[in-house]
Amino acid sequence: MEEPTKGNLGILRSPFPSSNNSRAKARKIDLKQLEQKLNALLLNPEYPPPSMExxxxxxxxxxxxxxxxxxxxxxxxxxxxxxxRKEAKSRAIKQCCYEVKQTVAELRNQGLTPSEGRVAELITRPGYLRYEAVRKALRQARLEIEL
Structure with missing residues (x-):
């Protein structure tokens, strides 16, 4: 990295270009209008609601x-x-638990052992087996078919 150099007038200059030229010009913000729009977004029943971004x-x-x-x-x-997002995740996990139970029953009807690997191959979202609720549903479904 180069050291700052002295220019003609003895002023230290940085070897890096000035960022003043690349900045977007500040624009005036109508705070009342922005606040109204934010309130409207907050009260809008749009589903799914938008993230802040x-x-x-x-x-x-x-x-x-x-x-x-x-x-x-x-x-x-x-x-x-x-x-x-929390509600959607909860619904997806419940749906996966239901799907796991159905899959275990299907495998058992086919005379196959409902191992975790076989179940994972057949369900829509195999990654959901990482959630404790889904793993619990798998264990419970296995126990129910054993009885």
Missing amino acids: EAARQLGYACRTIFRHFPELCNSISARYLSY
Whole structure:
């Protein structure tokens, strides 16, 4: 790395180009209008709700800019999205548990041992076997067919 060099006037200059030229010009933000749009997004029954990143993209601002002015609204939008994601994950895990039980019964009807590997090959989302609820459903389904 080069050391800063002295220019004609004895001023130290950096070997790196100035970032002032590459910065986007700051634009005025209509805070009232932005707040109204954020409130509208928060109250919109759209499903699935947008993430804060998606909301910022829709509004045409950076997340950091919006958060700087309206942290409470941003937190509310993010919390709503997080709640949706948790609910969706829970539904997907329940669906997978049901699918595991069905698959175990099918394998047993075919006279095959319902091993974890065989079940994983036949279910839609084999990666969900990493969740304890799905593994528990597999163990329970195996026990039920043994009785």
